[in-house]
Amino acid sequence: VVFDTETTGLHPSDGDRVVQIAAVRIVDGIVRRDQIFDELVQPGRTIPRLSTTFHGITDDQVANKRAIGPVLQDFHAFCGDSVLVAHNAAFDMKFLELARADGAPVFSQPVLDTLLLSAVLEADAIGHDLDALVERHGAVLLEADRHTALGDSLATAEVFLALLALAKDTETLGQLVNLSYKARRFRRLQKRY
Numbered sequence: 001v002v003f004d005t006e007t008t009g010l011h012p013s014d015g016d017r018v019v020q021i022a023a024v025r026i027v028d029g030i031v032r033r034d035q036i037f038d039e040l041v042q043p044g045r046t047i048p049r050l051s052t053t054f055h056g057i058t059d060d061q062v063a064n065k066r067a068i069g070p071v072l073q074d075f076h077a078f079c080g081d082s083v084l085v086a087h088n089a090a091f092d093m094k095f096l097e098l099a100r101a102d103g104a105p106v107f108s109q110p111v112l113d114t115l116l117l118s119a120v121l122e123a124d125a126i127g128h129d130l131d132a133l134v135e136r137h138g139a140v141l142l143e144a145d146r147h148t149a150l151g152d153s154l155a156t157a158e159v160f161l162a163l164l165a166l167a168k169d170t171e172t173l174g175q176l177v178n179l180s181y182k183a184r185r186f187r188r189l190q191k192r193y
Helices: 049-055 068-079 089-102 114-121 130-137 149-166 173-181 184-190
Strands: 002-007 018-027 030-040 084-086 111-113
Touching (some): 018 068, 084 089, 084 149, 089 184, 111 114, 114 149
Parallel strands (some): 002 084
Antiparallel strands (some): 002 018, 018 030
16 A cells, blocks of 8 residues: 655654545555545644645645544555555654554554665665656656645555566565665654654
8 A cells, every 4th residue: 555645744743744645555566546545634733834835735625624543544444454655654654653642543564665765776866756756767647646645645656666676686575674774874864753
């Protein structure tokens, strides 16, 4: 399950909250656009205008939406025991972890990070942000879908499949996880969340 969040800001440990979470399944190497999860979330705080300029989500749009706890319970059910995949996964996972205080379940599934995988598999490439990966691998990401949780999830799913093709000597989930541990510089940066 490839997922992404949109948030009130970039500092989960300082009170920023999720305003949207979306995901898409990959089944047998195919991005299943008919199997998606996409929900706006009432963050319990004002969405700063600067954040709205990135993702387009306003206070009015989330005013009557569910809180994060029940939304993540449904998302957890959608995921089941699937491996989770995200770009810069530490960021999104920190929001899920902090939401436990609001009744969210524990996400104990294995997690793969396309940022870390790219940093190892494409060490000589310039740029490992999602835009660079989308361009490098020819993934589809319409400008209107950029910085929406669903648009970024779909693009990340395509990027993930391209990165798997580069990981030719990697046959197991454990090997992929171990491969991502080699991205030491990015892992150090992710500790700030």
